[in-house]
Amino acid sequence: MSDVAALEDRLLAGDRRALARLLTLVEDGAVDVQREVVARLHPRAGRARLIGITGSPGVGKSSVSSALVATLRTRGRQVAVLAVDPSSPLTGGALLGDRIRMQAHHGDEGVFVRSMAARGHLGGLAAAVPAAALVLDAAGFDDVVLETVGVGQSEVDVAAMADTTLVVLAPGLGDGVQAAKAGILEVADVLVVNKADLPGAGRLESELRGMLELGHAVAIMPDVTWMPPILRTVAVRGEGMDVLCDAIGAHGAAHADAGGERRARARARRWIVELAAGRVRDVLTAPGGALDDRLEVLTGEVVARSLDPASAAERLIEGLR
């Protein structure tokens, strides 16, 4: 029995150490091991609800995440949090460790928190995050909260993965910052105006409503059947969290049929392509592999400017065939 098979048995029996080990394997392990984990656990998963949380720095994403977890717990749900930090590319590992802010849930067996950092090459998280979510799903959590810690492309990736995506905003952060992030409205299923006790919350809500209505009118928003609600929260005091939980449920119910199926297909398709692209990249760059000598020669020609990089890439791919 492979190591992964043994870990799978322990995972399904509720062993938290096996869970942590499997997450480390999909984050750090050899690509082949990641693939084995995905292949084994995929049939065991598919039950969890994936809730994405994104937004600019300073809006209180982590407070919203923590308060949401507390409220989901009062409803009897087992909750895992995957905090994705794309801004720590080289140091690796989960810099924020077990997340001090999650100490509120310390000792609660129904909550599991894990941070994941990027791994220095583009595409690392694109493969590792879906695999980690799969592990948490197979472990039996009812909800998996995917939270972006930093800013960046991960926002889109998280939204592409989640069943329901919350975009968190807050008043008083400056129009410039928020306008620059306006693109994330396109991925919002629920808009959260956090820190709603601060001045400007009403104005922010009005602006968002205007942008949403415009977005629907010109059909830039992908889902014409769902108008994202705009909810006010003060997450550090737990205010507005019940309404937020209800809105997540309502979005899920509204998408139980065709919309949910479309999303699941888009997600599966994206994941297959990422895994395939990663596999090809492995083949292209494997040290000592069949293409390694070819890549070395091509690199030398590009440095000498006797060959351009685009043509070198074509010749490298020919070696695949």
Added chain:
Amino acid sequence: MSDVAALEDRLLAGDRRALARLLTLVEDGAVDVQREVVARLHPRAGRARLIGITGSPGVGKSSVSSALVATLRTRGRQVAVLAVDPSSPLTGGALLGDRIRMQAHHGDEGVFVRSMAARGHLGGLAAAVPAAALVLDAAGFDDVVLETVGVGQSEVDVAAMADTTLVVLAPGLGDGVQAAKAGILEVADVLVVNKADLPGAGRLESELRGMLELGHAVAIMPDVTWMPPILRTVAVRGEGMDVLCDAIGAHGAAHADAGGERRARARARRWIVELAAGRVRDVLTAPGGALDDRLEVLTGEVVARSLDPASAAERLIEGLR
């Protein structure tokens, strides 16, 4: 003659509108067009010095960039700035436009500024930024400053591309934030303590010196022949910029031989692999392409959980062969 060939002629004749158009083509255009631009201009480039600037939000990266440009201009150098913003994935385009902060250089024909945003899929910038730098190099700029506007994986990418990478820090931003970013020390050729007139600059410098010495001692830093200098600047007043320019020159001189060659090879290799991976991804996902039907079928099987994503990816790749 193709459009790109005509633009190439105008670019080499110093036409700034052709320059802007070529940059748009590598950022927005079809992948084939991007490849044609790279193939045509690569033999024309190789003269420019690529200076990377990275650091956490709030340290004054853009002030350092602007002041550096001003000082390089006093030394008679033609300077292009490429401001890379990975945090604007969906809205696209250069949100910050022509960068208000660069108005100081307005009307100076020896300065060219361009912003690039991410394009919603991982890997978009990894291919577009080297191509844009190539266009600016071919256009005849002496220096191309690559500045990251946001935070994220682009830090590593910028460092991987640059001849000399500046990591900017500032006192008073909280140890947590800076410690979390400590990984970027590994990519620093020159450390810049900006806002050095603020309290804590001395302490920050001491901490950095300790980290650098430790890094050298345990050999996590890739370049054992170069100890990054730590320089103090007050960029908004232009203070320290001459010393900074000298340090960039010294680093370049120290790497004119073996170190520079190693870097050039690593850069070329990385770029070839990115272009090859992008090309494969195109083939895998081309609508109506040979693999499109296969991908649709595989996606359906994964959604139905009769097949796992890793196995689906393997089957998709088989279609390449």
